[in-house]
Amino acid sequence: xxxxxxxxxxxxxxxxxASAEPEIMEKIVSLCKQRGFVFQSSEIYGxxxxxxxxxxxxxxxxxxxxxxxxxxMVHGREDIVGIDASIIMHPNVWRASGHLAGFSDPLVDCKxxxxxxxxxxxxxxxxxxxxxxxxxxxxxxGKKETRxxxxxxxxxxxxxxxxxxxxxxxRFNLMFRTSLGSIDPIENIAxxxxxxxxxxxxxxxxxxxxxxxxxxxxxxxxxxxMFTNFLNxxxxxxxxxxxxxAQQGKSFRNEVTIxxxxxxxxxxxxxxxxxxxxxxxxxxxxxxxxYWFNYWCQERLSWYISLGLRKEKLxxxxxxxxxxxxxxxxxxxxxxxxxxxxxELEGIAHRSDFDLKQHEKHSSKKLTxxxxxxxxxxxxxxxxxxxxxxRAALAxxxxxxAEEPPPPGTKEGRTVLRLHxxxxxxxxxxxxxxxxxxxxxxxxxxxxxxxxxxxxxxxxEKDTIGRRYRRQDECGTPYCITxxxxxxxxxxxxxxxxxxxxxxxxxVADAVGVVKKRLA
RNA sequence: GCGGGUGUAGCACAAUGGUAGUGCGCUAGCCUUCCAAGCUAGUUACACGGGUUCGAUUCCCGUCACCCGCUCCA
Numbered sequence: 282x283x284x285x286x287x288x289x290x291x292x293x294x295x296x297x298x299a300s301a302e303p304e305i306m307e308k309i310v311s312l313c314k315q316r317g318f319v320f321q322s323s324e325i326y327g328x329x330x331x332x333x334x335x336x337x338x339x340x341x342x343x344x345x346x347x348x349x350x351x352x353x354m355v356h357g358r359e360d361i362v363g364i365d366a367s368i369i370m371h372p373n374v375w376r377a378s379g380h381l382a383g384f385s386d387p388l389v390d391c392k393x394x395x396x397x398x399x400x401x402x403x404x405x406x407x408x409x410x411x412x413x414x415x416x417x418x419x420x421x422x423g424k425k426e427t428r429x430x431x432x433x434x435x436x437x438x439x440x441x442x443x444x445x446x447x448x449x450x451x452r453f454n455l456m457f458r459t460s461l462g463s464i465d466p467i468e469n470i471a472x473x474x475x476x477x478x479x480x481x482x483x484x485x486x487x488x489x490x491x492x493x494x495x496x497x498x499x500x501x502x503x504x505x506x507m508f509t510n511f512l513n514x515x516x517x518x519x520x521x522x523x524x525x526x527a528q529q530g531k532s533f534r535n536e537v538t539i540x541x542x543x544x545x546x547x548x549x550x551x552x553x554x555x556x557x558x559x560x561x562x563x564x565x566x567x568x569x570x571x572y573w574f575n576y577w578c579q580e581r582l583s584w585y586i587s588l589g590l591r592k593e594k595l596x597x598x599x600x601x602x603x604x605x606x607x608x609x610x611x612x613x614x615x616x617x618x619x620x621x622x623x624x625e626l627e628g629i630a631h632r633s634d635f636d637l638k639q640h641e642k643h644s645s646k647k648l649t650x651x652x653x654x655x656x657x658x659x660x661x662x663x664x665x666x667x668x669x670x671x672r673a674a675l676a677x678x679x680x681x682x683a684e685e686p687p688p689p690g691t692k693e694g695r696t697v698l699r700l701h702x703x704x705x706x707x708x709x710x711x712x713x714x715x716x717x718x719x720x721x722x723x724x725x726x727x728x729x730x731x732x733x734x735x736x737x738x739x740x741x742e743k744d745t746i747g748r749r750y751r752r753q754d755e756c757g758t759p760y761c762i763t764x765x766x767x768x769x770x771x772x773x774x775x776x777x778x779x780x781x782x783x784x785x786x787x788x789v790a791d792a793v794g795v796v797k798k799r800l801a
Numbered sequence: 802g803c804g805g806g807u808g809u810a811g812c813a814c815a816a817u818g819g820u821a822g823u824g825c826g827c828u829a830g831c832c833u834u835c836c837a838a839g840c841u842a843g844u845u846a847c848a849c850g851g852g853u854u855c856g857a858u859u860c861c862c863g864u865c866a867c868c869c870g871c872u873c874c875a
Contacts, residue, residue: 307868315812315826321866327848328866380875455875501875537802537873545874606875693837714834743828747836754836766834775835782836 306620309682310542312696316756318342318678319543331539331546338756341706341737343550343674347529349703350552350668353584354527361525361554362518366506368531369461369497374505377643378636380456381498391439392446393428393603400450403437414443457533457547460495469494499533504665507555508636511648515557522650522661523573525556529670541621543671550670557661560634563652570662571611574631578613581627581666585615585673589701590680594618595626608635615668617676626676627668634660677704681757688782691747698757699780702800707758709796710739712749714765724764727774727792734793736800754779760796 313319318339322332335343355363375381382388389400393416406412410432415425432438432445439447460466470491479487500506507514507526514526529552539545558573559565582597600612611631616623637660641648649658681698688695702708711728713720721742731738739758741749746763753761761777767786768774774792775784787795 310867311812324866326865330866378875382875534874540868542867688836691836695837712835717834720834745833745836745838747838749837750835751837763835777835784835 305679305682306542309620309679312682312755313339313678331536332548333543333546338706339674342678342700342704342757343670345704345706346674346677347550347552347670349588350584350670350673351527351529354525354552354554360520360523361527361556362514362520363527363529364506364510364514365530366503366510366528368500368533369459370500370505370509372493372497373643374509374640375456375498375501377639378505379639380501389435389437389450390448391442391444392448393439393442393444398440400435400437403440403447405436406432406438406445408432408434408436410445412438412443412445414439414445416442416444454535456501457499457535458492458496459499460492461497462495464495466492466495501534502532502667503528503530503551503553504555504636504667507553508640508648508663509644511557511637512646515650521652523556523558523568525554527552527554529553541619541624543675544619544624546671549672552668552670552673554666555636556664556666557650558664559652560659560662563655563657563659570631570633570664573664574611574629577664577666578615578629581629581668582615585617585626585676588677588704589699590617590676594680596623598623606630608632617680619676619679624672625669626672627666629664629666632663632665634662636663637661677701693751695751695754697754697779700757700759702759705757705759706737707739707753707756708736708800709760709762710741710749710753710758711762712740712746712764713742714746714763716742718766719769720764723768723789724762727762727764727789730793731796734797736793736796750777750782760799762792762796 310319313336316338317336320334320336321328322334323329351363355361372381389398389403393414411429412432413427413429415427428444430445433447435447435450437447438445470488473487473491474484477487507528510526514520515524530550531548532551533548536545536547539547556573556577558568558570561569564570564572578597582595585595586592594617596616596618598614598616600609600614605612609630610633613629614625615627615629617626637648640646641660647658649660651658677700678698681700683697683699684694685697686694698705709731711724711731713724724742725740728738728740739753741752743749750761757779759779761779763775763777763784765775768789772789773786774789776787776792776795777784
């Protein structure tokens with residue numbers, strides 16, 4: 282708290298108080314701009330809050346992150362299939378999921394059991410009344426504890442657990458609302474209001490009704506499409522639990538707080554998978570829902586490590602009982618230690634059979650799986666690893682960033698992005714040592730060979746060779762191939778490795794093969 | 802949402818009530834045979850809007866964006 286006095290002081294005070302960490306973030310943001318990873322959206326108009334554009338290298342990086350996820354989650358295994366659903370869904374989807382509730386209703390949350398409801402529907406009690414209520418202290422065992430408290434000024438208690446600890450009344454506006462249809466909803470509103478003098482509440486209702494006729498919402502998560510398509514996918518692909526449905530795509534949330542560059546923004550890309558497993562009574566071979574929950578926690582943590590994130594910067598953090606959503610049986614976050622502290626990369630949630638049952642209730646369509654061997658209809662339980670593509674890309678970028686002192690025998694230090702080769706935007710850069718003796722021609726032929734074989738390669742002949750190497754280091758390019766005087770004699774070139782800066786000679790004819798092998 | 806701070810070129814910084822410099826970068830040329838060499842030329846900025854003023858990048862107000870803290874986070 283003693284730091285509070287330093288708020289807002291010029292940079293020097295800021296730097297003095299913290300380690301080098303915030304400075305690193307500034308450098309990364311700067312590098313992102315300078316090298317074409319990330320720009321602020323609509324920059325020429327002064328920028329738009331929380332919106333960012335990926336530039337040429339950033340777009341490649343993010344594509345690669347998504348491709349690796351798809352490869353690990355869908356193409357690399359037989360039990361998961363992918364979909365690509367519409368961003369706009371039927372509004373009732375959001376009624377069922379609970380996302381729509383807050384739009385017009387005065388909502389309150391119970392701070393103890395996480396029940397959410399309408400303040401005007403909850404039991405009323407005179408302010409200051411002492412009440413007794415029960416709180417679940419262990420979600421695994423369901424163990425409860427009795428507590429006492431006084432009712433606050435809202436004069437309500439939780440209908441579920443009786444707790445007086447409620448949040449303030451809030452109207453949420455999490456989702457982006459728009460309208461589906463070619464007629465501007467304002468026409469509709471104007472028509473209804475024409476010539477009427479309405480009180481505040483009436484006005485609110487008329488407006489709301491008019492808007493709701495055509496209102497649709499941008500999805501705040503991709504998950505719901507996996508639930509609504511549960512039977513479509515299960516039956517067409519002839520799947521049997523445990524199986525999963527995966528999807529990548531944009532989601533939109535009006536976040537209260539946006540922070541840390543691309544870490545939390547209103548438009549973001551998710552990589553979600555819903556893994557449907559038999560409920561406990563139908564589980565086989567000890568592989569019950571909790572087995573799969575733990576399996577996915579480990580699996581997802583390993584994915585980040587396999588793509589180069591440092592182990593010591595990663596952790597799995599189980600949610601405490603009071604953090605869990607009311608429907609969740611368990612939840613763990615994969616967290617990365619960003620320069621500003623630990624932050625979520627991905628959440629793995631055990632959602633029980635909540636979602637399918639909700640949609641069954643709201644759609645009146647049966648959403649059960651029929652197991653012919655056990656002759657049973659059941660609602661599978663759902664384990665959901667939900668990752669953020671933008672957060673992952675940012676973490677990979679931050680983790681890869683390194684500033685090195687001058688290597689032996691050289692004068693200048695270097696900035697290098699030690700990105701995993703499969704994530705690197707450019708895989709290989711090809712240079713002529715000098716712009717003479719036909720070297721540029723040979724180098725251009727080599728780079729064209731890479732393009733032909735779908736390896737993202739780049740050609741550069743500008744400036745001295747050392748500078749060109751450093752430029753590529755800063756973009757994270759793992760390999761550089763240089764055509765030199767010897768190439769014309771024996772058909773060999775050098776290949777330089779980004780991290781070690783070591784070079785070896787290979788044959789021009791083998792270049793594509795060598796690089797492809799290292800990327801595999 | 803609340804409080805504080807910041808906003809000058811692609812990036813990092815400087816100066817100034819009389820319209821702006823430096824370094825790096827970038828472009829072109831010369832030179833250059835393996836790790837940010839050198840020379841020459843060129844390129845690019847006062848976030849936006851209003852006010853005060855003879856004159857504003859500089860002072861004032863508002864807006865926008867970003868940063869820090871709190872709050873919030875389905």
